[in-house]
Amino acid sequence: MPTLAVVGAGAKAIAVAAKAAELRAMGVRAPDVVAVEKAGVAANWQAGGGWTDGAHQLGTSPEKDVGFPYRSSVVPRRNAELDERMTRHSWQSFLIATGQFAEWVDRGKPAPTHRRWSQYLRWVADGVGMTVVQGEVERIGIAERSGALGAAERNGALGAAEHSWALGTAETTVYADAVMITGPGQAERSVLPGNPRVMSIAQFWHRALAHERIAAERVAVIGGGETAASMLNELFRHRVSTITVISPSVTLFTRGESFFENTLFSDPTGWTGLTHTERRDALARTDRGVFSARVQDALLADDRIRHLRGRVAHAVARDDRIRLTLSTTQGGECSETVHGFDLVIDGSGADAMWFVPLFTQDALDLLELGLGGPLTAESLQDSIGHDLAVSDVYPKLFLPGLSGLTQGPGFPNLSCLGLLSDRVLGADLSHDLTRRFDEHQSVR
Structure with missing residues (x-):
């Protein structure tokens, strides 16, 4: 056999x-x-x-x-x-x-x-x-x-x-x-390994499991998918002033969960008949880098949440802060901006x-x-x-x-x-x- x-x-x-x-x-x-x-x-x-x-x-x-x-x-x-x-x-x-x-x-x-x-x-x-x-x-x-x-x-x-x-x-x-x-x-990877102001997915959950409260003014969460979403759900309970979600998308999209969208998952019969562009659009709408409706409801109820569009191109520790360089593309041109945070949680996922x-x-x-x-x-x-x-x-x-x-x-x-x-x-x-x-x- x-x-x-x-x-x-x-x-x-x-x-x-x-x-x-x-x-x-x-x-x-x-x-x-x-x-x-x-x-x-x-x-x-x-x-x-x-x-x-x-x-x-x-x-x-x-x-x-x-x-x-x-x-x-x-x-x-x-x-x-x-x-x-x-x-x-x-x-x-x-x-x-x-x-x-x-x-x-x-x-x-x-x-x-x-x-x-x-x-x-x-x-x-x-x-x-x-x-x-x-x-x-x-x-x-x-x-x-x-x-x-x-x-x-x-x-x-x-x-x-x-x-x-x-x-x-x-x-x-x-x-x-x-x-x-x-x-x-590996859940241990992060944008700046070894720095106490940058937490990996594993470090975040180990701290939550130990019931250690996070206290910080400006917190950044990298990632726009369900991994980051569950971390945000936990972070709401901690003593933080603002939470900035960093993701490449133009905003925090809600995952499509209607009958027609769910059918793509349980019955992909017609999937191979779609063009590559159509498939990528469907994935972006229903699966990748999106939050469930339940998580979005929680985000709407919390006024500490902000969103920044971009991909993290560089991270450096300076002046008791973590400075993230975000790269975005608009009209075919790439631009970079720098933002400082007291704590960065890398929830960018797998x-x-x-x-x-x-x-x-x-x-x-x-x-x-x-x-x-x-x-x-x-x-x-x-x-x-x-x-x-x-x-x-x-x-x-x-x-x-x-x-x-x-x-x-x-x-x-x-x-x-x-x-x-x-x-x-x-x-x-x-x-x-x-x-x-x-x-x-x-x-x-």
């Missing part, structure tokens, strides 16, 4: 593992799913994970769970059976199993806290017996074609194909026929390319061979195929976090985990890799 290794044990890994388990229970061939995780299952949704204090509410509906939208297409003539099986891992099933369903309904079906959502995800992972290898992935390379793999360490259900990805941690090496990379990267430094040179060569050119964020995004993997790269490399532009806005987030698992599990992992590997060796 082929092995699919997933970097990170979050919602995407759990959704794929759950559907793979149900497929095997139906007697259908499905890969063994092994998550490699440095902290714990659903760690980024828990206090201490660096991305939240666990007390803030989930930005999407909890009904968009690991099986949503329950419209499987991976098993002809048996998809209805698969959907029925997946309902056993639904949000409602979790609430029923833990005695919380009636209360949730009576309270008007509120959005759960991040902590409660992590409990749900762990419940699903435990229920399907998801294999988790504890450790931080330090390198991702291509295993040799020789018989060396026959002596490779095996861990539980782990197998080693003749041509494999090799994921190295400090403790072990995991071999897999395909790899899926998930997660937002780096979509955070995983690239993990690749060994062999792996980078293989990716550039498949891409037909240099490895960039743009080339990777444009190369993502229907199965959410990089086209013409074998063994398969699934990058759902970069698939929004080519496949639809729901795949990078929590909005269509059931469709995501269909795409990944429906991929062909049995390609003859000899020709591709030989081409790779010839260009070295």
Whole structure:
């Protein structure tokens, strides 16, 4: 049975593992799913994970769970059976199993806290017996074609194909026929590391978790997405005089949440028929750099909030302040302005390319061979195929976090985990890799 290794044990890994388990229970061939995780299952949704204090509410509906939208297409003539099986891992099933369903309904079906959502995800992972290898992935390379793999360490259900990805941690090496990379990267990065007047996402939430009040006159929050939004929600409770939100957009836009906009996430059937410009416009309107309606309501009620348009080009500490140089483009001309703050919180969010430094040179060569050119964020995004993997790269490399532009806005987030698992599990992992590997060796 082929092995699919997933970097990170979050919602995407759990959704794929759950559907793979149900497929095997139906007697259908499905890969063994092994998550490699440095902290714990659903760690980024828990206090201490660096991305939240666990007390803030989930930005999407909890009904968009690991099986949503329950419209499987991976098993002809048996998809209805698969959907029925997946309902056993639904949000409602979790609430029923833990005695919380009636209360949730009576309270008007509120959005759960991040902590409660992590409990749900762990419940699903435990229920399907998801294999988790504890450790931080330090390198991702291509295993040799020789018989060396026959002596490779095996861990539980782990197998080693003749041509494999090799994921190295400090403790072990995991071999897999395909790899899926998930997660937002490092929450510790900031525009001015080491300065006490500049806080990373992780530093901010660790301070909130310790109930340490922030006291400052002028505070800047960099970022216009949901990561920054949840930080603003917390910051309202602290002793600050003004809060300036810095983002590249002309204003703080509200995320489109009507039926028509939500459909783009749960049913991306017509997405590939749109032009690149239309897709980028849709992403900008519904997903990237926008706040939910709930957060916008809170912003409207607080007169301390300001907005500055621009990208942070430079940051420097001077005269007990952090001076940020903001770059903006108007009419094709670039201009820069400097603004001073007592405290800067870098909530600009994830780096979509955070995983690239993990690749060994062999792996980078293989990716550039498949891409037909240099490895960039743009080339990777444009190369993502229907199965959410990089086209013409074998063994398969699934990058759902970069698939929004080519496949639809729901795949990078929590909005269509059931469709995501269909795409990944429906991929062909049995390609003859000899020709591709030989081409790779010839260009070295």
